[in-house]
Amino acid sequence: MPCTVTIGxxxxxxxxxxxxxxxxxxxxxxxxxxxxxGPNAGHTFVxxxxxxxxxxxxxxxxxxxxxxxIGAGVLVEPNIxxxxxNTFDAIDRTFIDFQCGIIEQNHQEKDKKDNHLKExxxxxxxxxxxxxxxxxxxxxxxxxxxxxxxxxxxDVSNSINYSIDNKENVLIEGTQxxxxxxxxxxxxxxxxxxxxxxxxxxxxxxxxxxxxxxxIVFKSYVTRVGGGPLxxxxxxxxxxxxxxxxxxxxxxxxxxxxxxxxxxAKKSIQINSATQIALTKLDILFPHCKGxxxxxxxxxxxxxxxxxxxxxxxxxxxxxxxxxxxxxxIDRRNNM
Ligand code: IMP
Ligand code: MG
Numbered sequence: 001m002p003c004t005v006t007i008g009x010x011x012x013x014x015x016x017x018x019x020x021x022x023x024x025x026x027x028x029x030x031x032x033x034x035x036x037x038g039p040n041a042g043h044t045f046v047x048x049x050x051x052x053x054x055x056x057x058x059x060x061x062x063x064x065x066x067x068x069x070i071g072a073g074v075l076v077e078p079n080i081x082x083x084x085x086n087t088f089d090a091i092d093r094t095f096i097d098f099q100c101g102i103i104e105q106n107h108q109e110k111d112k113k114d115n116h117l118k119e120x121x122x123x124x125x126x127x128x129x130x131x132x133x134x135x136x137x138x139x140x141x142x143x144x145x146x147x148x149x150x151x152x153x154x155d156v157s158n159s160i161n162y163s164i165d166n167k168e169n170v171l172i173e174g175t176q177x178x179x180x181x182x183x184x185x186x187x188x189x190x191x192x193x194x195x196x197x198x199x200x201x202x203x204x205x206x207x208x209x210x211x212x213x214x215x216i217v218f219k220s221y222v223t224r225v226g227g228g229p230l231x232x233x234x235x236x237x238x239x240x241x242x243x244x245x246x247x248x249x250x251x252x253x254x255x256x257x258x259x260x261x262x263x264x265a266k267k268s269i270q271i272n273s274a275t276q277i278a279l280t281k282l283d284i285l286f287p288h289c290k291g292x293x294x295x296x297x298x299x300x301x302x303x304x305x306x307x308x309x310x311x312x313x314x315x316x317x318x319x320x321x322x323x324x325x326x327x328x329x330i331d332r333r334n335n336m
Contacts, residue, residue: 002169002170002212002213003164003170003171003172003206003210003211003212003213004023004170004171004172004211004212004213004214004215005171005172005173005174005197005200005201005211005213005214005215006019006020006023006171006172006173006174006215006216006217006278007174007178007196007197007200007214007215007216007217007268007272007274008174008175008176008177008178008180008195008216008217009177009178009216009217009218009264009265009268009269009272009274009277010177010178010179010218010219010222010223010224010261010264010265010268011177011179011180011222011223011224011225011230012041012175012176012177012180012224012225013177013219013223013224013225013246013248013249013255014177014217014218014219014280015217015219015278015280015281015321016043016059016173016174016175016217017042017043017044017045017053017054017059018044018045018046018280018321018324018326019215019217019278019280019319019321019329020032020043020045020058020059020060020171020173021045021047021052021059021060021062021326022319022326022327022329022331023060023171023319024059024060024061024062024063024066024171025062025063025326026331027169027171028063028065028066028169029060029063029066029169029170029171030065030066030067030163030168030169030170031066031067031069031159031160031163031168031169031170031171032058032059032060032061032063032066032067032068032069032170032171032172032173033058033068033069033070033071033156033160033170033171033172033173033204033206034056034057034058034059034068034069034070034071034074034173034175034204035071035073035074035172035173035174035175035199035200035201035202035203035204036073036074036173036174036175036176036193036195036200036203037074037075037128037132037175037176037191037192037193037195038056038074038075038076038077038101038103038126038127038128038131039055039056039075039076039077039080039103039126039127039128039250040055040123040124040126040128040176040191040250041055041175041176041250042054042055042248042249042250043055043059043175043249044249045059045062045326046324046325046326047062047325047326048325049325051324052088053249054084054088055077055080055084055126055250056070056076056077056080056081056084057070057081057084057085057088057090057094058070058171058173059173060171060173061084061088061090062088062326064093066093067093067095067159067163068090068093068094068095069095069096069097069154069156069159069160069204070094070095070096070097070100070156071097071100071156071157071160071203071204071205072097072098072099072100072156072157072203072204072205073193073199073202073203073204074096074097074100074101074203075100075101075102075103075127075128075131075132075135076096076100076101076102076103076143076149077102077103077126077127078102078146078148078149081094081096081149081152082148082149085152091151094152095152095153095154095156095159096143096149096152096153096154096156097143097153097154097155097156097157097205098142098143098144098153098154098155099142099143099144100142100143100149101131101132101134101135101140101141101142101143102131102140102141102142102143102145102146102149103126103127103128103131104127104131104141105127106130107127107128107130107131107134108125108126108127109127110127110130111123111124111125111126111127111128111129111130112125114130116188117129117130120188120227121188121189121190121226121227121228122189122225122226122227122228122253123191123226124226124248124250124251125251126250128191128192129191129192132192132193133192156204156205157204157205157206158205160172160204160205160206161205161206161210164206164210172200172201172204172206172211173200174195174197174200175195175200176191176195177195177268178195178196178264178267178268178271178272179224179264179268180195181193181194181195181196181199182194182195183196184196184271185228186228186229189226189227189228189229190228196268196271196272197211197214197271197272197273197274198272213275213276214272214273214274214275214276215274215275215276215277215278215318215319216268216269216272216274216276216277216278217277217278217280218260218265218277218278218279218280218309219260219279219280219281220260220279220280220281220282220284220285220305221242221244221257221258221259221260221281221284221285222257222258222259222260222261222264223244223246223255223256223257223258224255224256225248225251225253225254225255225256226253230256230258231258231261231263231264232258232259232261233256233257233258234257234258234259236254236256239256239257242257242284243284244257244284245257260309262309262312262313265309265312265313266312266313269313269314269315274315275315276315276316276317276318276319276333277309277310277313277315277316277317277318277319278317278318278319278320278321279306279309279317279319279320279321280320280321281321282302282305282306282320282321282322283321283322283323283328285302285305286298286299286301286302286305288302289302289322290322290323290328291322291323291325291328292322292328292330293322293327293328293329293330293331294330295320295330295332295335298330306320316332316336317332318331318332318333318336319331319332319333320332
């Protein structure tokens with residue numbers, strides 16, 4: 001059974017939540033482990049017209065047989081975590097590492113008030129930057145120090161490595177996107193940690209030789225929220241006309257938009273050593289695609305778009321999103 005890591009290829013909001021929710025049900029993971037920064041990410045998925053969102057739990061949560069882990073590199077906000085555990089009835093299958101950092105109210109206040117963070121970087125205000133800076137100073141509280149999360153503590157790296165060594169089916173979930181990385185993004189318009197594949201694996205305590213597949217998620221166009229450059233950005237009016245206009249799931253802010261960017265895609269494939277692409281929202285570019293589940297049923301313009309991405313990047317587009325519902329998905333993995 002393979003160990004797969006999913007990664008955002010652009011600036012976050014590529015639709016990782018939907019792709020992971022699809023994989024979770026279809027591939028039936030024994031274990032899904034969340035890496036990344038913390039509750040600044042919101043992953044959304046829709047099942048039977050009902051929309052769900054997670055900011056702390058892995059997006060594989062809808063599969064009740066999957067053990068849900070949160071790695072030591074991830075910051076935990078206890079109130080958000082407990083609420084999600086309750087919403088998804090996940091008390092018996094959620095485990096967080098003893099060494100997850102804890103976000104407290106003062107971190108959120110600082111994130112929302114600090115002029116540089118709020119006005120220049122345009123953070124989500126969820127407290128992740130201030131908490132990670134305290135962690136670098138070795139002053140941040142860890143999960144093992146707070147009673148609210150005591151029930152869920154586990155040695156996550158040991159648990160996930162045990163699963164991989166015993167040939168279980170394991171998913172490691174990245175959050176944010178490659179160009180929000182503190183190291184590889186466009187500084188200072190970045191998040192407070194590296195979020196590329198190597199970092200996500202490190203967050204959950206898995207070394208590079210144990211990863212079989214790196215599935216990079218690209219949306220059919222590029223969006224970003226907050227400050228920083230966005231090549232070929234279109235106006236908000238034009239993005240509305242093209243139906244590319246989106247609003248952030250954590251902050252409600254309107255996302256800026258640009259066409260699919262091959263230079264960014266190639267660079268993020270390189271940094272992440274991606275082996276496969278999941279392409280989301282193809283139905284927004286090509287409305288006739290909506291709900292299609294069979295690649296051969298796509299019209300030629302949509303196929304050309306997909307095949308051009310494959311020839312430019314040199315890796316296969318194995319999964320394609322054709323609508324918000326989890327099942328609005330083309331899965332080409334078994335017939336390529
Ligand atoms: P922070 O991570 O809240 O400190 O925000 C830093 C930058 O990353 C801002 O531009 C945010 O809009 C962006 N950001 C952080 N998390 C996400 C995400 O999950 N999706 C999209 N943008 C994000
Ligand atoms: Mg998001």
